[in-house]
Amino acid sequence: MVSVLRALASVRLTVVGMLLLACGSVLSYGNPEAVSIWVLVVPLAFLALNLSSAIITNPRIHRRKGLLVFHSSLLGIVLLAAIGRLTYLDAHLEIINGATFDAQSLLDLKAGPLHSGRLSDVEFIQGRYTVDYRPGMSRGATRSYLQVPDGEGGWREQVVGDDTPLVVNGYRFYTSFHKGFSPIVVWTPNNGQPEVGTIHMPPYPLFDYRQANRWTPPQGEEIKFWLRLNTGISQDSAWVLDGQRATGVLVVDSGEQRVELQPGETVVLSGGELRYQSLTTWMGYKVFYDPTIHWLFFVSVLGVLGLSYHYWTKVSMNSVAGVNRRSLDEPGQNPTDRSRNGGAFRSAQDVVKL
Amino acid sequence: MNELVSELPWLWAGLVAYAVATVMAVYAVAQPDHDGALVVNKFRPFELPVLGLVAVGVLLLSVALAERWMRIGHGPFVNLFELLVSQLFSLGLIYALVYWRVPVLRPTAAVVLPIIWVLGLWVLMIEPTDSLFPPTYHNNWLWVHIGFGKVFLSFCLVGAGLAGIILLRRIERMKAWFSMMPSDAVLDNFAWRFMVLALIFDSLMLIAGAVWAQDAWGRFWAWDALETSAFLNWLAIALGIHVRFSYRIPRAVGAAVVVAVFVLAFFTYFGTPFFSEAAHKGVV
Numbered sequence: 324m325v326s327v328l329r330a331l332a333s334v335r336l337t338v339v340g341m342l343l344l345a346c347g348s349v350l351s352y353g354n355p356e357a358v359s360i361w362v363l364v365v366p367l368a369f370l371a372l373n374l375s376s377a378i379i380t381n382p383r384i385h386r387r388k389g390l391l392v393f394h395s396s397l398l399g400i401v402l403l404a405a406i407g408r409l410t411y412l413d414a415h416l417e418i419i420n421g422a423t424f425d426a427q428s429l430l431d432l433k434a435g436p437l438h439s440g441r442l443s444d445v446e447f448i449q450g451r452y453t454v455d456y457r458p459g460m461s462r463g464a465t466r467s468y469l470q471v472p473d474g475e476g477g478w479r480e481q482v483v484g485d486d487t488p489l490v491v492n493g494y495r496f497y498t499s500f501h502k503g504f505s506p507i508v509v510w511t512p513n514n515g516q517p518e519v520g521t522i523h524m525p526p527y528p529l530f531d532y533r534q535a536n537r538w539t540p541p542q543g544e545e546i547k548f549w550l551r552l553n554t555g556i557s558q559d560s561a562w563v564l565d566g567q568r569a570t571g572v573l574v575v576d577s578g579e580q581r582v583e584l585q586p587g588e589t590v591v592l593s594g595g596e597l598r599y600q601s602l603t604t605w606m607g608y609k610v611f612y613d614p615t616i617h618w619l620f621f622v623s624v625l626g627v628l629g630l631s632y633h634y635w636t637k638v639s640m641n642s643v644a645g646v647n648r649r650s651l652d653e654p655g656q657n658p659t660d661r662s663r664n665g666g667a668f669r670s671a672q673d674v675v676k677l
Numbered sequence: 678m679n680e681l682v683s684e685l686p687w688l689w690a691g692l693v694a695y696a697v698a699t700v701m702a703v704y705a706v707a708q709p710d711h712d713g714a715l716v717v718n719k720f721r722p723f724e725l726p727v728l729g730l731v732a733v734g735v736l737l738l739s740v741a742l743a744e745r746w747m748r749i750g751h752g753p754f755v756n757l758f759e760l761l762v763s764q765l766f767s768l769g770l771i772y773a774l775v776y777w778r779v780p781v782l783r784p785t786a787a788v789v790l791p792i793i794w795v796l797g798l799w800v801l802m803i804e805p806t807d808s809l810f811p812p813t814y815h816n817n818w819l820w821v822h823i824g825f826g827k828v829f830l831s832f833c834l835v836g837a838g839l840a841g842i843i844l845l846r847r848i849e850r851m852k853a854w855f856s857m858m859p860s861d862a863v864l865d866n867f868a869w870r871f872m873v874l875a876l877i878f879d880s881l882m883l884i885a886g887a888v889w890a891q892d893a894w895g896r897f898w899a900w901d902a903l904e905t906s907a908f909l910n911w912l913a914i915a916l917g918i919h920v921r922f923s924y925r926i927p928r929a930v931g932a933a934v935v936v937a938v939f940v941l942a943f944f945t946y947f948g949t950p951f952f953s954e955a956a957h958k959g960v961v
Binding site for chain 2: 342611631638
């Protein structure tokens with residue numbers, strides 16, 4: 324058993340594993356989605372096996388505390404990364420002002436097979452948002468106003484944006500650059516009850532020129548919507564995108580009819596009546612969950628501390644500097660010429676023990 | 678002709694100081710190493726002037742950076758011009774500290790300063806265009822990430838300077854240039870010690886970068902082009918250290934590996950962010 328472990332702990336295998344990992348990294352360079360994850364997983368698993376064996380059998384590692392901590396932390400990082408991939412969740416969310424978060428509304432949802440977080444317990448209500456823009460349409464700070472439970476049965480306001488996420492039950496909600504407008508409309512079918520809904524327009528100002536969408540009501544003809552916005556948008560000066568200050572005319576196109584509606588106005592269409600109630604906004608989020616991130620941080624820092632300790636105690640270069648300083652001050656001590664070297668620098672090992 | 682921005686005179690003055698230091702260091706090692714029958718340490722008389730000029734260059738570049746910072750309202754983190762000026766500053770500063778604290782390495786100035794001057798020539802060919810500061814850059818981890826990265830690259834540079842001397846000594850004419858320095862064995866030993874330091878700071882840079890990426894883009898690692906390059910860098914140093922400390926490899930090969938790691942780090946810094954469309958590109 325020990326001989327097998329020793330064979331597995333070979334530095335040659337470490338070199339092979341590292342070269343394989345380098346090849347895998349080069350293959351997925353800049354385009355990881357298009358390359359099989361196995362080009363990274365196989366070398367990492369191989370290196371983890373090699374490293375585990377080395378930690379057990381190689382005295383150069385397990386007798387040196389710093390190296391032991393460093394290599395153990397590398398192993399820890401690989402294990403945590405594996406746990407992270409099994410339990411992670413990655414998704415997007417687009418939520419209307421005033422709406423309560425609903426776990427079923429996540430988009431592009433990807434999750435590890437063992438994901439078991441308490442996403443359904445996440446509660447918040449989306450509020451308004453503002454985004455600063457500098458001249459040249461350069462995006463500045465995003466502030467998204469949320470209502471979150473205060474723990475005493477009520478709600479409190481929390482502002483998130485850019486590098487400040489909302490964190491609930493380990494789920495992190497980061498504002499994305501996708502945000503936009505949604506006209507709220509009421510559709511009353513002929514001989515039916517009114518239904519309230521929103522027309523989700525494309526991200527703004529990214530698609531300032533294409534604020535359009537379409538919808539086909541039950542028992543009706545397709546309706547094309549176009550939203551003509553007035554947000555104060557400016558290419559040349561700073562401005563703030565604020566849904567509360569924006570106004571919009573909803574252009575409705577159905578069959579032969581084309582009308583422009585102000586908020587509160589109604590149009591009778593084939594199959595029912597459409598009322599443009601008001602204009603609201605929607606905010607986009609990136610949702611991230613990985614229960615290992617804090618552990619990854621601590622284990623990584625611990626590993627660097629271990630390596631630093633090893634460097635400090637075993638690899639310091641101070642002694643070399645002192646000896647060499649004297650050598651340089653003595654004429655005739657040409658270290659490149661062994662015949663005149665006086666034995667001072669016969670080999671590196673004479674100066675520093677690795 | 679573009680308007681002369683306020684930081685440029687300071688930048689040019691700093692580059693002149695670096696240039697004089699470079700010429701002086703190369704002149705020092707290129708002198709004959711015998712005064713009659715006596716072998717002399719020919720670099721000794723130039724040690725202090727070279728250090729002084731590099732220090733003046735660092736000071737002038739720090740004024741250039743401060744001028745720009747006050748003019749555009751943010752630090753040198755976004756476009757290539759800013760990256761180059763800040764690297765000229767940090768490489769000069771950290772090399773000056775190493776030069777001061779480890780006297781035996783001083784003749785490496787004849788190799789290191791010309792490399793720094795490559796950045797100097799490059800920055801002279803670039804317009805000092807104003808940049809826009811992305812909202813996700815208002816994060817303290819960015820400072821930590823960049824700070825560790827600068828130390829990492831500087832230690833790689835010192836290692837490359839030492840390795841460069843080992844390789845240059847293979848050229849008959851150059852042998853005499855660096856005769857005042859220790860044997861290849863000692864230089865090799867020093868170079869790899871700097872590479873271990875580089876590995877420590879590279880690791881810290883990756884950790885701080887991951888924390889920043891988590892805050893900025895909602896993920897700590899996504900194998901984007903710059904992250905992959907940085908990881909390959911880390912892997913190359915780790916691989917080199919394993920091979921160097923486990924096997925007897927020819928010194929020239931070890932030196933070539935150190936130089937290769939530096940070249941990879943150089944392209945990670947100054948190449949990848951400007952041809953990749955990933956989030957790391959800069960002004961995203």
